[in-house]
Amino acid sequence: MGRSPCCEKAHTNKGAWTKEEDQRLVNYIRSHGEGCWRSLPKPAGLQRCGKSCRLRWINYLRPDLKRGNFTEEEDELIIKLHSLLGNKWSVIAGRLPGRTDNEIKNYWNTHIKRKLISRGLDPQTHRPLSTTTATSTATATSTSTATKNICLDMRNTSVAATPLSLNDQNSTNYSYSFEEETKCSSSTTEERHEPLEASAAVTEKSSGEVMINLELSIGLPFQAMVAQRRPTVALPVAATELVEKAVCLCWQIGSQSGQQFCGKCQTTNGFYKYC
DNA sequence: AAGAGGTGCAACCGCGCGAGT
DNA sequence: TACTCGCGCGGTTGCACCTCT
Numbered sequence: 088m089g090r091s092p093c094c095e096k097a098h099t100n101k102g103a104w105t106k107e108e109d110q111r112l113v114n115y116i117r118s119h120g121e122g123c124w125r126s127l128p129k130p131a132g133l134q135r136c137g138k139s140c141r142l143r144w145i146n147y148l149r150p151d152l153k154r155g156n157f158t159e160e161e162d163e164l165i166i167k168l169h170s171l172l173g174n175k176w177s178v179i180a181g182r183l184p185g186r187t188d189n190e191i192k193n194y195w196n197t198h199i200k201r202k203l204i205s206r207g208l209d210p211q212t213h214r215p216l217s218t219t220t221a222t223s224t225a226t227a228t229s230t231s232t233a234t235k236n237i238c239l240d241m242r243n244t245s246v247a248a249t250p251l252s253l254n255d256q257n258s259t260n261y262s263y264s265f266e267e268e269t270k271c272s273s274s275t276t277e278e279r280h281e282p283l284e285a286s287a288a289v290t291e292k293s294s295g296e297v298m299i300n301l302e303l304s305i306g307l308p309f310q311a312m313v314a315q316r317r318p319t320v321a322l323p324v325a326a327t328e329l330v331e332k333a334v335c336l337c338w339q340i341g342s343q344s345g346q347q348f349c350g351k352c353q354t355t356n357g358f359y360k361y362c
Numbered sequence: 363a364a365g366a367g368g369t370g371c372a373a374c375c376g377c378g379c380g381a382g383t
Numbered sequence: 384t385a386c387t388c389g390c391g392c393g394g395t396t397g398c399a400c401c402t403c404t
Binding site for chain 1 (some may be wrong): 388389390392393394397398403
Binding site for chain 1 (some may be wrong): 369370371372373374375
């Protein structure tokens, strides 16, 4: 099916934003709030595509943005989150207050990739470069080499205060430990203030078998759930469940043997289940 | 000093998704 | 069911700036 253009391109500016355009956008959002981006440019007096306005606001003009260099702690957090989530920049950004997905994505491509390579790690797989090819082959043929239960606690917005503990024991076996393994409980009143909760736990089998278990619990705040039409992480969960309660989703990637699911969950199929 | 090549980052593009009709 | 609409995401591009020779 076709898709109509998001704006009338013949009458829209492109390229770098001027200070005047920035000011108009900021003034408009200050007085009207973030609303329908498509219809924003005209009343704001901007000859810009709505998408362009949204991008400019989110990535550059938002008042809560943290400018400046990434700290070493942020570096490490990004690396660890990327090892767990992959290129889910928006999810990673949600874990770094004041940072945008675009900023993190750029930072990853320009700095962290090189950093990992210099450590002898593949930036995509986070495995040693020398074994990346062999590991990929093994994964493709469903033979496992490691077992993980991944637990990410997304409730805190402060990096320093995060309960998430991802301790790289070494760079080759990808073993992590977590201070609070089970975070799959349903949301509480307090948790409503938090945008995203995810919990994970990591364990490792001595058999050398590859299995990755992820346990994510998403507890969207009420207001965010109303404003946000879909969860930050796309999960096979009915929208009504998201609205009514926090959802704990456990799923497994890799070998189906030696499963380690959250004890509160009911298996729905071989890969994931809810609780 | 100047040109070439590398780097960093803002902005754009195309697509998927959910909601609405 | 088929289609449109709007939002948001990840990948890519373009250009200003920097470094090297």
